Amino acid sequence: MKTGSRQGLIPILTALAALTCAASRIGSLTPVTAVPLEAAGTSCADLRTMALGAGHIDTVQVVEAGAFTPPGARGGSASPYAKLPGFCRVAATLTPSADSDIKIEVWLPATGWNNKLQAVGNGGWAGTISYGALASAVSKGYAAVSTDTGHTGDGASFALGHPEKFIDYAYRSEHEMTVTAKAIIERFYGGAPRLSYFNGCSTGGRQALIEASRFPNDFDGIIAGAAANPKAHLDAWRIQMAQAMFASQESAVPPAKQEVLYKAVVAACDAIDGATDGLIENPTQCHFDPGTLQCRAGDDPSCLTAAQVKTVRAIMAPPKNRQTGETIFPTYQPGTEWGWTRLLGGPNPYDTAVDQYKYVVFSDPNWNWRTFDLEKDTAAGDRAGHGVLAAVNPDLTAFAQHGGKLLTYHGFSDNSIAPEASINFYKSAIVATRAAAASPDWLRLFMVPGMGHCIGGPGPDSFDMVPALEAWVERGTPPQQVLASKILDGRITRTRPLCPFPQQARYKGTGSLDEAANFSCAAAPR
Numbered sequence: 001m002k003t004g005s006r007q008g009l010i011p012i013l014t015a016l017a018a019l020t021c022a023a024s025r026i027g028s029l030t031p032v033t034a035v036p037l038e039a040a041g042t043s044c045a046d047l048r049t050m051a052l053g054a055g056h057i058d059t060v061q062v063v064e065a066g067a068f069t070p071p072g073a074r075g076g077s078a079s080p081y082a083k084l085p086g087f088c089r090v091a092a093t094l095t096p097s098a099d100s101d102i103k104i105e106v107w108l109p110a111t112g113w114n115n116k117l118q119a120v121g122n123g124g125w126a127g128t129i130s131y132g133a134l135a136s137a138v139s140k141g142y143a144a145v146s147t148d149t150g151h152t153g154d155g156a157s158f159a160l161g162h163p164e165k166f167i168d169y170a171y172r173s174e175h176e177m178t179v180t181a182k183a184i185i186e187r188f189y190g191g192a193p194r195l196s197y198f199n200g201c202s203t204g205g206r207q208a209l210i211e212a213s214r215f216p217n218d219f220d221g222i223i224a225g226a227a228a229n230p231k232a233h234l235d236a237w238r239i240q241m242a243q244a245m246f247a248s249q250e251s252a253v254p255p256a257k258q259e260v261l262y263k264a265v266v267a268a269c270d271a272i273d274g275a276t277d278g279l280i281e282n283p284t285q286c287h288f289d290p291g292t293l294q295c296r297a298g299d300d301p302s303c304l305t306a307a308q309v310k311t312v313r314a315i316m317a318p319p320k321n322r323q324t325g326e327t328i329f330p331t332y333q334p335g336t337e338w339g340w341t342r343l344l345g346g347p348n349p350y351d352t353a354v355d356q357y358k359y360v361v362f363s364d365p366n367w368n369w370r371t372f373d374l375e376k377d378t379a380a381g382d383r384a385g386h387g388v389l390a391a392v393n394p395d396l397t398a399f400a401q402h403g404g405k406l407l408t409y410h411g412f413s414d415n416s417i418a419p420e421a422s423i424n425f426y427k428s429a430i431v432a433t434r435a436a437a438a439s440p441d442w443l444r445l446f447m448v449p450g451m452g453h454c455i456g457g458p459g460p461d462s463f464d465m466v467p468a469l470e471a472w473v474e475r476g477t478p479p480q481q482v483l484a485s486k487i488l489d490g491r492i493t494r495t496r497p498l499c500p501f502p503q504q505a506r507y508k509g510t511g512s513l514d515e516a517a518n519f520s521c522a523a524a525p526r
Contacts, residue, residue: 041190044088044108050187052180055094055102062110063089070131084135086110090184094176099164102150104177105129106184107138114141117185117193118466119178119219121204122146123454124352126169127153133199140466143193145181149173156355160363170388174198174207175215195473199466201225201454202417205408209392209425212406216399221473223465224408226417226454229425230329230391232361232381234417235353237319237329239372242349244314250307255341260302261312262337264293269334274525275507277514279450279459282504282524283333283412284420290316315340318418321375328378330420339415339452350416360384394428400435400442405472407444407465407479409498411451413458419447426501441478445501448484460484460496481521497521 048060065086069079087107094102118140120133126149137144150168151158159166168176178196186192198219200208205227211218228234245252253261269286270276280286290312295303304312318331332340343350349369357377358367361384382390396406406429410422426445435442450459461484468479479500486494494514497505499521506525511518 042187044090044110044188047088047090047184047188050184052092052094052183054096054176055092055180058091058093058103059089060091061089063087068135080132081135084139085112087138088188092180092184094173094180096172096176097164097167099162100150100168100172101165102147102168102173102176103129104145104147104173104180105134106143106145106181107134108143108185108188109138109141112141113143113189115191115194116142117178117181117196118142118144119174119181119196119198120144120146121174121198121200121202121207122149123202123204124154125151125156125158125355126203127151127155127158130204137199142197143181143185143189145177147173147177155351156359157365159359160365166360167388171207171210171214174211175218178211178215178218195220197221197223197466197469197473199223203228205229206231206392208406212396212399212404213393216396216404217402219404221405221469222399222407223469224406225465226410226414226419227392227408227422227425228417229421230382231356231389232384233329233378233391234421235356236372236374236378236381237331237418238343238353239349239357239369240319240374241315241331241344242346242353243370243372244311245344246346246348247311248307250305251311252346253304253308253311253340253344255345256301257304257308258337258340261290261293261304262335264288265334265337272525273504273506274509275513275519280333280335280412281449282447283335283449285524286334288316288334315344318420319374321378323375328374330418330424332415333412333419335450336413336415336452338458339413339456342415342453357381360389392425393432394425395432396429396443397432397434400433400439403436403439405442405469407446407469407472409446409448409465411448411453411457411459411461413450414453415457416453423447423501444472444479446479446482446498447501447504448498449496449505451484460486460494462487463498483516 044062050057066082068081068084087109090106092104118137120130128148130146134144134146150165150173196219198208198211205224206229208222208224209227212222265288268288269280272285273281290309293304294309295305299305319328354369361381410419412419451457451461455461463482463484468482471477481497481499484496484498485492495516497516497519499505503521504524505519506522508518
C-alpha cells in the first residue's frame with residue numbers, strides 16, 4: 001500500500017459520523033448558507049469558456065446527487081458516493097512552466113455551499129486526484145479542490161529529467177490549484193470564498209506544512225496529519241531499517257514474530273498510563289529491551305534468535321550520523337510492531353523510499369538500495385533538486401501573523417512515518433515562529449495513541465479535525481480535545497479523547513475504559 005491520504009481512505013459515511021461526534025464536543029458550527037445553483041454568478045456549463053492565466057478548462061460536468069463514479073470504479077448503492085449531493089465538476093490543466101501538466105478538479109456544490117473552500121492533499125508520490133477527500137469536503141458544504149501534482153502514476157520516475165515536474169510535485173501544484181480554485185469559485189458563485197482551508201495527511205501533511213511556509217496567505221486554517229517531512233531523511237530511515245532487516249536470512253524477523261514482539265511490548269508498557277486497556281497512551285514513556293525475548297536455546301516461534309534481537313534493536317534505535325551523533329530521523333514508537341510489515345514486509349525496502357533515491361537523488365533507475373550509505377546519501381538527498389524537497393522551514397511567522405491556524409496530528413503507532421517527526425516539527429515551530437501579539441495561539445498538535453498511518457491500528461482512529469479547526473478559525477475557540485472512535489464492522493467499540501500535546505488522556509479511575517467520558521486531558525506522568 002502506498003503512503004496515503006487520510007481523507008481518501010475513510011469512507012464517506014464514517015467521516016460524516018466522526019464529524020457528528022466531534023461537533024458535539026465543540027458546540028454548533030457556523031451555519032451553512034444555502035447558495036442555490038440558479039443564484040450563482042454563472043452556470044456550470046458557462047465555466048467551459050473561463051480563461052485561466054496559465055492553463056485551461058478541460059471539462060465541465062453537472063453531477064446529479066448520488067451519481068458520481070470515480071474513474072475506473074463502479075457505481076451503485078454500495079458506493080461511498082451514493083449520498084453525495086449534486087455538484088458542478090470542473091477539470092482543468094495548469095501549466096505554470098513549459099513542462100508542467102498539472103491536473104486539478106474543483107467541485108462546486110449545487111446548493112448549500114458554506115461559502116468556504118477546502119483543498120485536500122495527496123498520498124505517496126500522488127499522481128491522481130483525491131476523489132474520496134473531495135467527496136468528504138463537498139458532503140460538508142465545501143467547494144473543494146484536488147490535484148494530481150502534475151503527473152500520473154504512483155512512482156517517482158516522472159522526476160527523471162524533468163526538474164519542472166519535480167517542482168510541481170514538491171510545492172508548486174498545490175499553490176497553483178488553490179489560486180485557480182478561488183478564481184473558479186468566484187466566477188461560479190459570484191463571490192470569493194469567505195474562508196479557505198487545507199486538509200491533508202502523509203504527503204498531504206507535508207503539502208500542508210509547505211503551504212503554511214511558502215504560501216502563508218493561501219489558507220486561513222490548515223490541517224497537517226503525519227507529515228512526510230523531511231522527505232529525504234524519512235526515506236533514509238526507511239532504507240536503513242530495511243538494510244538491517246534484510247541483511248541476511250538470519251537477520252529477518254518474520255511477521256509472526258513481529259506479532260510476538262508487539263504483544264510483549266504492550267504487556268510491559270500498557271499500565272504505565274494508569275489504564276490497562278491494551279493501548280499504550282504515550283509510548284515515549286515505554287522502554288522495552290527485546291533481549292528479554294531472546295531464545296534460550298535454538299529457535300522457536302515464541303522467541304527471537306540473537307540475530308533477530310540485533311535487528312529489532314537496530315530498528316528500535318533512530319538512525320544517527322556516526323560522525324556527529326545527530327539523529328537523522330526518529331524511529332518507530334513501542335507498540336507499532338503490529339504494523340512493521342508495511343515498511344519491512346520484504347524482501348526490498350518500501351518502494352516510495354527507493355524511488356526517492358533512485359529517481360530524485362541519483363537520477364539512476366538502476367540504483368541499488370543495498371549500496372545506500374546513511375551519512376553520505378542522506379546529505380545527497382538534502383541537496384537533490386537544489387533543496388526543492390528539503391525540510392520544511394519551521395518559521396511560520398507570516399502564516400501565524402495573518403491569523404492562520406495550524407492543527408497537526410500524528411498516530412503514535414504510525415507504521416510508515418515515525419511519529420516523533422511531528423513532535424520535533426511542533427517544538428521547532430513554537431520556537432521559530434513569532435505569532436501576532438493579538439493572536440498568539442496558532443498551533444496545536446494531537447498525538448493519537450494506537451493509530452497507524454493516518455488511519456488504522458489498534459487504537460481509536462476515526463475522528464474529524466475539520467470542526468475543531470472551524471471553531472478555532474471562525475470563533476476563536478482553540479481545540480481542547482477531539483473525540484476519536486474505534487469503528488469495527490460499522491459499530492463504535494471504543495471512544496477516547498485526543499489531547500493537545502504535551503497532554504495525554506488520563507483515566508479518571510472509574511467507569512468503562514472504552515468510553516471517552518471516563519478520561520480527561522492532563523499532563524503526562526513523570
